[in-house]
Amino acid sequence: MPTPNPERSTPYSLDAGTSAPAPVATRPCAGCGHPVETSAKVCVRCGHIAETGGQARTKQGVERLPPPPPRFQVHARNPDAGLRPYRKPMVLMLVLLGSTALWKYGMHGGDEAAGYLVRYGITLAVAILVFAVAALTFVDYSGPLVVTALSIAAALAGADLVQHALHYTLIPTLAWTAAFVTYCGCVSSSLELDMPDAVFVGLGTYLAKLILKWTLFVEMFPQPSA
Numbered sequence: 001m002p003t004p005n006p007e008r009s010t011p012y013s014l015d016a017g018t019s020a021p022a023p024v025a026t027r028p029c030a031g032c033g034h035p036v037e038t039s040a041k042v043c044v045r046c047g048h049i050a051e052t053g054g055q056a057r058t059k060q061g062v063e064r065l066p067p068p069p070p071r072f073q074v075h076a077r078n079p080d081a082g083l084r085p086y087r088k089p090m091v092l093m094l095v096l097l098g099s100t101a102l103w104k105y106g107m108h109g110g111d112e113a114a115g116y117l118v119r120y121g122i123t124l125a126v127a128i129l130v131f132a133v134a135a136l137t138f139v140d141y142s143g144p145l146v147v148t149a150l151s152i153a154a155a156l157a158g159a160d161l162v163q164h165a166l167h168y169t170l171i172p173t174l175a176w177t178a179a180f181v182t183y184c185g186c187v188s189s190s191l192e193l194d195m196p197d198a199v200f201v202g203l204g205t206y207l208a209k210l211i212l213k214w215t216l217f218v219e220m221f222p223q224p225s226a
Contacts, residue, residue, distance in 0.1 A: 155186035
């Protein structure tokens with residue numbers, strides 16, 4: 001009876017490791033396009049969550065990643081492509097701005113609604129300028145320009161709606177205070193700023209808004225004499 005070879009009977013022999021491991025099935029990540037395992041729930045590169053479509057934070061970040069392999073580029077679906085990043089702030093801005101304008105139209109007529117839209121446009125330009133100066137000097141921010149402008153527009157429209165809703169309360173400063181808090185909260189949430197940075201931007205914006213109210217807007221929209 002032949003003696004068994006001890007080297008061939010042990011799983012740790014060289015012969016036992018000659019078979020190549022089975023390849024891991026991969027699919028393109030819907031967030032960045034890089035290959036991930038088909039069973040993966042979160043992409044470790046860009047943070048895309050497969051089940052919910054959400055985005056988790058990663059140290060690399062989506063914008064710093066190299067492009068995916070060519071065989072994945074055709075099937076990759078980048079959530080930052082097309083109009084998707086602009087959709088939410090644009091819809092919010094239109095809804096909030098339209099609500100305030102319609103409210104003013106119903107209470108004071110078309111001239112007041114048109115005047116509000118003009119004042120809003122001037123204030124928005126100043127708010128974007130204030131944010132740009134803050135981003136260059138104090139605030140650490142490097143987001144897309146158009147998305148940033150739309151987010152500021154939506155935040156300003158929301159703050160104006162709150163201010164208009166509280167305009168007829170017994171405390172005159174309540175409307176401005178609530179509008180300021182609303183603006184800071186919206187800017188912090190939509191642009192992912194720390195609250196101190198958002199407050200810094202909000203202070204500059206509302207200081208400029210007060211200056212406009214008592215200088216340029218007084219000249220452009222004089223109050224009728226009694």
